[in-house]
Amino acid sequence: MTLKIWIFPVIVATSVATVLASPCSMQNRTSNLLNCITGIKTRFMDNDAFWFGSQYATRCPLKGASYDPKCTNLRPDTADSFGTRFFQSSAIDSLDRYLSVRFESIGRNYTGCGTTFTWDGKERVNIDVDPLSDDVETPWFVRNTPNITWSSNATDYYTLIVYDAGYMICHGLYVNVRGNDLSSGQVVKEYHGPKRSFILQNPYIFLLFKHSQPVNVTAELKNVILNPNWS
Numbered sequence: 001m002t003l004k005i006w007i008f009p010v011i012v013a014t015s016v017a018t019v020l021a022s023p024c025s026m027q028n029r030t031s032n033l034l035n036c037i038t039g040i041k042t043r044f045m046d047n048d049a050f051w052f053g054s055q056y057a058t059r060c061p062l063k064g065a066s067y068d069p070k071c072t073n074l075r076p077d078t079a080d081s082f083g084t085r086f087f088q089s090s091a092i093d094s095l096d097r098y099l100s101v102r103f104e105s106i107g108r109n110y111t112g113c114g115t116t117f118t119w120d121g122k123e124r125v126n127i128d129v130d131p132l133s134d135d136v137e138t139p140w141f142v143r144n145t146p147n148i149t150w151s152s153n154a155t156d157y158y159t160l161i162v163y164d165a166g167y168m169i170c171h172g173l174y175v176n177v178r179g180n181d182l183s184s185g186q187v188v189k190e191y192h193g194p195k196r197s198f199i200l201q202n203p204y205i206f207l208l209f210k211h212s213q214p215v216n217v218t219a220e221l222k223n224v225i226l227n228p229n230w231s
Contacts, residue, residue, distance in 0.1 A: 022132035029098060037095060039132045044092050047081040050203050052166055054079040070200045074168050082165060082205060099208050102147045103127040105140065136201055143193035145172075150208060152180040159209045162191055166202040170225050176214045188217055189225050 021028065024036040047053040052073055057063070060071035078084065083092060104126055127141055152158065160182065162172035171192055177185030194202075 022130055024098070024130045024132045026128055026130075033098060036098060036132070041092050041095055043082075043132060044095075045081050045083045047079045047084065049081065050166065051200060052080050052085065070198060072167065082203075085165060086163075086205075097151050099206055100147075100149045101129040101206055103129065103137070103142050103144065104147070105144070139194040142204075145191040148182055148206065149180045154179055155212075157211050157214055158185070159211065159215060160185075161207040161209075163205050163207065164194075164202065165205045166200075171204065173225055175217055186217065188222060 023029065023032070023039045029036040043049055048055065051059070051070075052075065056071075056073060056076070056079065060068070060073070060076075062071065063073065063076035075085065127137065129135075129137075129146070148160065150158075156178075157175075158177040158180070160172070160174045160177060161170065163169070164171055170189060172190060173188040174182055174185040175188060
């Protein structure tokens with residue numbers, strides 16, 4: 001079975017940074033998609049892009065021995081890029097199209113820590129996620145399932161995995177999707193945003209695999225993915 005993969009990172013933190021134009025902004029990727037894809041490939045192999053890369057040893061000298069959750073790392077002795085953390089370096093060669101991820105966030109009231117917080121509806125309503133920008137989203141804005149689309153063939157099947165790349169946690173798994181209609185696939189684990197937060201910019205990665213035949217999801221795999229200690 002042949003697999004192709006599309007990679008799309010989202011950075012999650014407790015503050016929002018300024019959005020800068022990048023090769024993958026909506027306007028730029030429309031006029032020059034190749035430049036956007038090339039930029040994603042470069043960042044995929046950059047071991048200085050995220051907290052678990054080359055900066056980790058300096059920021060967390062005790063590595064995994066520390067009780068600081070900001071230093072929890074399943075690969076403390078490796079300065080990882082996305083590529084080395086999840087794949088062999090050749091995996092990025094199969095990236096050939098763009099995965100559009102859009103979050104919608106609306107105002108509402110909610111209760112937390114014994115207090116009712118009222119939102120006035122002036123939140124950012126639509127977030128077009130740009131994997132190469134300096135934009136950093138808070139957990140509130142990415143709490144709901146995003147709208148995800150891609151260029152697809154009607155005869156192919158697709159599997160989408162949403163993964164917390166820092167803490168190696170699955171945040172969504174959809175298999176045997178036809179076309180780019182996520183609702184047509186089997187939901188093994190429904191998307192959920194961050195459940196806890198602290199001051200650390202942590203990337204989520206959206207992985208899309210193409211396959212010519214449907215995938216059989218075993219009971220063993222379901223149990224692993226749905227295990228609360230893993231997800």
